[in-house]
Amino acid sequence: MKELENQGKKQTTDxxxxxxxxxxxxxxxxxxxxxxxxxxxxxxxAVYLLNQTGLTWGNLSANxxxxxxxxxxxxxxxxxxxxxxxLLKLTNRGRKAFYDYxxxxxxxxxxxxxxxxxxxx
Amino acid sequence: xxxxxxxxxxxxxxxxxxxxxxIEAFTGIFLLQLGLPALFSRYGFGxxxxxxxxxxxxxxMLIAVFLVRRFVVIPRLGHVKFLPERRRKVSKLIxxxxxxxxxxxxxxxxxxxNASLRHIFVGQIPFSLIPIIVFSAAAYFLDMKRxxxxxAIVGLVFPLGKYLExxxxxxxxxxxxxxxxxxxFLGIATVFLVAFLRKYHEPGV
Numbered sequence: 001m002k003e004l005e006n007q008g009k010k011q012t013t014d015x016x017x018x019x020x021x022x023x024x025x026x027x028x029x030x031x032x033x034x035x036x037x038x039x040x041x042x043x044x045x046a047v048y049l050l051n052q053t054g055l056t057w058g059n060l061s062a063n064x065x066x067x068x069x070x071x072x073x074x075x076x077x078x079x080x081x082x083x084x085x086x087l088l089k090l091t092n093r094g095r096k097a098f099y100d101y102x103x104x105x106x107x108x109x110x111x112x113x114x115x116x117x118x119x120x121x
Numbered sequence: 122x123x124x125x126x127x128x129x130x131x132x133x134x135x136x137x138x139x140x141x142x143x144i145e146a147f148t149g150i151f152l153l154q155l156g157l158p159a160l161f162s163r164y165g166f167g168x169x170x171x172x173x174x175x176x177x178x179x180x181x182m183l184i185a186v187f188l189v190r191r192f193v194v195i196p197r198l199g200h201v202k203f204l205p206e207r208r209r210k211v212s213k214l215i216x217x218x219x220x221x222x223x224x225x226x227x228x229x230x231x232x233x234x235n236a237s238l239r240h241i242f243v244g245q246i247p248f249s250l251i252p253i254i255v256f257s258a259a260a261y262f263l264d265m266k267r268x269x270x271x272x273a274i275v276g277l278v279f280p281l282g283k284y285l286e287x288x289x290x291x292x293x294x295x296x297x298x299x300x301x302x303x304x305x306f307l308g309i310a311t312v313f314l315v316a317f318l319r320k321y322h323e324p325g326v
């Protein structure tokens with residue numbers, strides 16, 4: 001019983017330290033959503049992201065700027081039919097960060113630690 | 122794409138571009154293209170005359186669909202370039218109708234050349250099989266299960282029309298069946314478009 005508790009504590013401490021190393025830039029729900037929707041296409045414009053993520057213009061713009069500054073997404077501003085048009089694309093760095101985040105979260109959430117009070121009598 | 126969820130998200134994003142009723146509109150126009158010449162030919166118009174009368178109607182409707190897509194739907198959904206994997210799948214879809222039509226023409230030639238097989242071929246097999254094959258291929262490559270149902274409906278229209286012609290003795294039964302189905306599809310397309318317009322508004326910058 002004691003041994004199991006210690007094992008559980010050790011795993012919890014390990015996983016907690018891993019949580020601290022998680023990329024916080026990706027971890028935010030809004031940015032995670034932006035990265036997810038950009039990861040499933042080659043490129044998409046701001047209207048596409050606005051519709052899919054459900055964010056407001058201001059929120060989308062702020063989060064896109066942060067991701068762009070980190071080099072996770074590439075933003076191309078152009079004119080289409082005399083109207084401003086913003087195209088967004090996930091960079092290789094951004095794709096790597098997104099998949100690293102996914103893998104890290106999967107590892108963290110898949111830990112098979114005994115749940116005290118349920119599995120241990 | 123590594124995870125199942127990403128595949129689901131990609132599929133959802135891709136199918137969202139068809140929620141305004143384009144597939145239903147194209148199906149309706151396709152059926153109109155078959156139903157109207159059949160109707161005209163029953164009123165003494167020749168094959169070429171029937172085709173010439175039908176073509177402008179279909180062209181106007183197709184142009185209308187493309188204009189709605191270009192100026193109404195895309196500004197509301199946004200511009201997206203899908204991953205190469207998806208683009209390859211869509212391009213494969215173009216090959217299927219071409220191969221089906223070539224195969225249909227070859228089979229049709231064999232059947233029409235053989236007098237004993239001619240009665241089976243006329244108006245039955247190709248008109249049922251070709252839509253089923255094309256729609257099933259579209260359902261597979263576009264990841265849209267509802268296209269299997271559409272294929273079955275379009276495939277059944279011709280045998281049903283022929284059968285009804287024997288029950289209701291009227292020269293208009295077959296074209297009427299095809300045209301009724303065409304208008305049902307066009308009606309569904311309109312409902313989808315209205316629902317789309319109510320859901321999505323053009324975002325102001």
